[in-house]
Amino acid sequence: MATDFRSGTDFPRRGREEFGGYLWLLRLIDKARAAAAGTIHDYIYPCPMDQGVMERWGITAADFDAAVRTHGSDDAIVQWLRARVDAAHGAAANRWLLEEKAANLDRQDAEEGAAASPEKSAR
Numbered sequence: 001m002a003t004d005f006r007s008g009t010d011f012p013r014r015g016r017e018e019f020g021g022y023l024w025l026l027r028l029i030d031k032a033r034a035a036a037a038g039t040i041h042d043y044i045y046p047c048p049m050d051q052g053v054m055e056r057w058g059i060t061a062a063d064f065d066a067a068v069r070t071h072g073s074d075d076a077i078v079q080w081l082r083a084r085v086d087a088a089h090g091a092a093a094n095r096w097l098l099e100e101k102a103a104n105l106d107r108q109d110a111e112e113g114a115a116a117s118p119e120k121s122a123r
Contacts, residue, residue, distance in 0.1 A: 005041040012043065023053075028054075059081075
């Protein structure tokens, strides 16, 4: 089921939320579903962060769109991704997000009212 962001109070899942070993995946799924359904509102898919993650995974937005169309559940999509992305590329994408894009993640969390990240709270 597509997520509807038109209310301005519903958001994609957090980029820091890990699923199947991948950060950003759940957010990417939500945005891809919303874009396909025409309910993405002010979000951009694929945005530069989406593109950066997919580039590090070694897949394209067209590949991901096809997976979202053919695999109805998050679990099925993560299985599809695991069949295409080795652990090293998954880890590289996660590192890029946490190290190089931490400020972007913090900004998104603040804009969407998410709680402080665990790594921020531990400091």
